[in-house]
Amino acid sequence: MIIKRPQATESARNRFDRIHEEIRMRICLLDYAPGKRLSEEALAGEFGISRTPLRRVLARLESEGLVHSMHGIGTFVTDLEIEELGQTFRLRLELAELTGRLEPVLPDAALWQEFRAISTQSKAMLAEPDPRRFAKLNVDFFLCLVRLTDNEPLREITRRLYFQTTRIWLKSVFASHINLRDETHVFDREVDDIIRALELGDLHSAALIQRAHISMSFQRMLAGSRNHEA
Amino acid sequence: MIIKRPQATESARNRFDRIHEEIRMRICLLDYAPGKRLSEEALAGEFGISRTPLRRVLARLESEGLVHSMHGIGTFVTDLEIEELGQTFRLRLELAELTGRLEPVLPDAALWQEFRAISTQSKAMLAEPDPRRFAKLNVDFFLCLVRLTDNEPLREITRRLYFQTTRIWLKSVFASHINLRDETHVFDREVDDIIRALELGDLHSAALIQRAHISMSFQRMLAGSRNHEA
DNA sequence: GGATGCCCATTTGTGCACAAATGGGCTGCG
DNA sequence: CGCAGCCCATTTGTGCACAAATGGGCATCC
Structure with a gap:
C-alpha cells in the first residue's frame, strides 16, 4: 500500500484558493487601493505562476465584485462610495x-x-x-x-x-x-x-x-x- | 464623429454571459443530467471557441456550484439529493x-x-x-x-x-x-x-x-x- | 493654432501545444 | 488463478505566443 504524503506538492485547487484569499485580503486591507490597476503579469510573477491560472483568480474576484477587467486597458480594484x-x-x-x-x-x-x-x-x-x-x-x-x-x-x-x-x-x-x-x-x-x-x-x-x-x-x-x- | 454600430461583433464579455446562461439553462432543465460529464473540447467546438474561454465559463459554473472539475478525470454536473x-x-x-x-x-x-x-x-x-x-x-x-x-x-x-x-x-x-x-x-x-x-x-x-x-x-x-x- | 487621423506601446483575451494526473487495461510474476 | 505493477489513453491544468482592443502621442493638414 502506498502512503501518499499529504500535499508534498500543492494541488492546483489549493493554490488557487491560497492566491485568491491572499489577493482578496490585500484588497480588503487596502494594500491594493480602490482604482489601483492590478498587473496580471506582475502578479503571476510574484506568485511564480503564469498568467493563465492567475487570470482564473482574477475572474473569480471579478465575479465577487472586487475587481473589474477591461480588454486592452487593465484590471482595476473596484471603487465604492458609502x-x-x-x-x-x-x-x-x-x-x-x-x-x-x-x-x-x-x-x-x-x-x-x-x-x-x-x-x-x-x-x-x-x-x-x-x-x-x-x-x-x-x-x-x-x-x-x-x-x-x-x-x-x-x-x-x-x-x-x-x-x-x-x-x-x-x-x-x-x-x-x-x-x-x-x-x-x-x-x-x-x-x-x-x-x-x-x-x-x-x-x-x-x-x-x-x-x-x-x-x-x-x-x-x-x-x-x-x-x-x- | 464616429458612430459605432452597436455590437457588430460580439464582445468577449457578452459572449461569456451568453454561453454561461446557455449552459446553466441546460443544467437546470436537465438537458445535462446530474453526474453527466461535460467535455471541454466538445463544448468549445459547439460554441466555436477554444478551450480557454470555455474553461472560464466552466470555472464560473463551478463557483456557482453547478459543476465540479477534477484534474485528469473530467468536469461533471453536480448531483443533489433533496x-x-x-x-x-x-x-x-x-x-x-x-x-x-x-x-x-x-x-x-x-x-x-x-x-x-x-x-x-x-x-x-x-x-x-x-x-x-x-x-x-x-x-x-x-x-x-x-x-x-x-x-x-x-x-x-x-x-x-x-x-x-x-x-x-x-x-x-x-x-x-x-x-x-x-x-x-x-x-x-x-x-x-x-x-x-x-x-x-x-x-x-x-x-x-x-x-x-x-x-x-x-x-x-x-x-x-x-x-x-x- | 487646432483638430483630425494614424501609429505604436501596453494590456487583456484567445488558441494551441504540452505537462500533470487519473483510471483502466494489460502483462508478468508468484 | 490472483494480484501487483506498469503502460497508455483521456482529460483537466499550465505556459506561451499571438490576436484584439484601447489610449496616448505625434505628425499632418486645413
Missing part, C-alpha cells in the same frame, strides 16, 4: 440576524479559543490603534461570527457580502470620516457583548448585537461622509 | 420574504406584460403538461418575481440559490416523487394568487405567497422521496 452601499448594508443586516435564527450553533472549544484571542487583541489595540491591524482583527472576528450558524449557504453568502463592503470602513478611517480611536472602543464593546451573549447560550441575541453594530457602523460612516461634504 | 438541500431551501424561504420587505417595487408595464404572458402559458400547460416546458416557465416566472425588489444584491443572491436548487424539482418529476399534473395546477394557482396580490399593490403578500409555495414544494418533494424509499 452612499451606493445602502442596499448591500440593508441586506447584510437581515442576513446577520438570520445567522441567529437559521440553524444557530454554539461555539466549540476551538472557536471559543479564537473568540478569547480576539478579545485579548482587541483590548491590546485600545492602547495604540492601527488601522490595518484593526481591519484584520475585524475580518478575523467576522469569520468567527459566521461560524455561529450551521447553514453553509448562509455562511457563504454572508461572507461574500462582507468582503464586498468591508473596505469602505477602512477607507472611511483614512478619509477621516470616522475616528479610529472611537471605532476601536466600539469594536471592543461589540466583541465583549457578543461573547457575553454566547456565554449565556443566547445565539439570537448575539446575532442581534452584531446586526446593531453593522447598522450603527454604516450610520457613522454615512454621517461622516455628509459632514465632510458640508 | 435531503441535502434543506439548508438551502430554508434560506431561500427567508430571502423570498425579504424580497417583499427590502425595497419592494411594483411591476412596470413591461413586467406586467410578462406576468400576464406567464399566466396565459400556465393555463395552456394545464391541458397537456410537459416537464421541460413547465420547468422553463418556472424559471421565467422566478426571474420576474425577483424583479419585484430593487435591492440588487438581494436579487443576485436569490438567483444564485434558485439556480442551485431548481433542478431538484424536475428531477423529482422524472423520479415520480411528485406528480406533474398536480404541480401544474399548484403552479397556476401560485401565479394567479401572486398576480392578484400585485394588482392590490400588496408586495409583501406576494412575497409571502411565493415563500409558502417554495416551502410546500420542498415538502412535497421530501414526502415523495420518503414514500419512494418505503
Whole structure:
C-alpha cells in the first residue's frame, strides 16, 4: 500500500484558493487601493505562476465584485462610495440576524479559543490603534461570527457580502470620516457583548448585537461622509 | 464623429454571459443530467471557441456550484439529493420574504406584460403538461418575481440559490416523487394568487405567497422521496 | 493654432501545444 | 488463478505566443 504524503506538492485547487484569499485580503486591507490597476503579469510573477491560472483568480474576484477587467486597458480594484452601499448594508443586516435564527450553533472549544484571542487583541489595540491591524482583527472576528450558524449557504453568502463592503470602513478611517480611536472602543464593546451573549447560550441575541453594530457602523460612516461634504 | 454600430461583433464579455446562461439553462432543465460529464473540447467546438474561454465559463459554473472539475478525470454536473438541500431551501424561504420587505417595487408595464404572458402559458400547460416546458416557465416566472425588489444584491443572491436548487424539482418529476399534473395546477394557482396580490399593490403578500409555495414544494418533494424509499 | 487621423506601446483575451494526473487495461510474476 | 505493477489513453491544468482592443502621442493638414 502506498502512503501518499499529504500535499508534498500543492494541488492546483489549493493554490488557487491560497492566491485568491491572499489577493482578496490585500484588497480588503487596502494594500491594493480602490482604482489601483492590478498587473496580471506582475502578479503571476510574484506568485511564480503564469498568467493563465492567475487570470482564473482574477475572474473569480471579478465575479465577487472586487475587481473589474477591461480588454486592452487593465484590471482595476473596484471603487465604492458609502452612499451606493445602502442596499448591500440593508441586506447584510437581515442576513446577520438570520445567522441567529437559521440553524444557530454554539461555539466549540476551538472557536471559543479564537473568540478569547480576539478579545485579548482587541483590548491590546485600545492602547495604540492601527488601522490595518484593526481591519484584520475585524475580518478575523467576522469569520468567527459566521461560524455561529450551521447553514453553509448562509455562511457563504454572508461572507461574500462582507468582503464586498468591508473596505469602505477602512477607507472611511483614512478619509477621516470616522475616528479610529472611537471605532476601536466600539469594536471592543461589540466583541465583549457578543461573547457575553454566547456565554449565556443566547445565539439570537448575539446575532442581534452584531446586526446593531453593522447598522450603527454604516450610520457613522454615512454621517461622516455628509459632514465632510458640508 | 464616429458612430459605432452597436455590437457588430460580439464582445468577449457578452459572449461569456451568453454561453454561461446557455449552459446553466441546460443544467437546470436537465438537458445535462446530474453526474453527466461535460467535455471541454466538445463544448468549445459547439460554441466555436477554444478551450480557454470555455474553461472560464466552466470555472464560473463551478463557483456557482453547478459543476465540479477534477484534474485528469473530467468536469461533471453536480448531483443533489433533496435531503441535502434543506439548508438551502430554508434560506431561500427567508430571502423570498425579504424580497417583499427590502425595497419592494411594483411591476412596470413591461413586467406586467410578462406576468400576464406567464399566466396565459400556465393555463395552456394545464391541458397537456410537459416537464421541460413547465420547468422553463418556472424559471421565467422566478426571474420576474425577483424583479419585484430593487435591492440588487438581494436579487443576485436569490438567483444564485434558485439556480442551485431548481433542478431538484424536475428531477423529482422524472423520479415520480411528485406528480406533474398536480404541480401544474399548484403552479397556476401560485401565479394567479401572486398576480392578484400585485394588482392590490400588496408586495409583501406576494412575497409571502411565493415563500409558502417554495416551502410546500420542498415538502412535497421530501414526502415523495420518503414514500419512494418505503 | 487646432483638430483630425494614424501609429505604436501596453494590456487583456484567445488558441494551441504540452505537462500533470487519473483510471483502466494489460502483462508478468508468484 | 490472483494480484501487483506498469503502460497508455483521456482529460483537466499550465505556459506561451499571438490576436484584439484601447489610449496616448505625434505628425499632418486645413
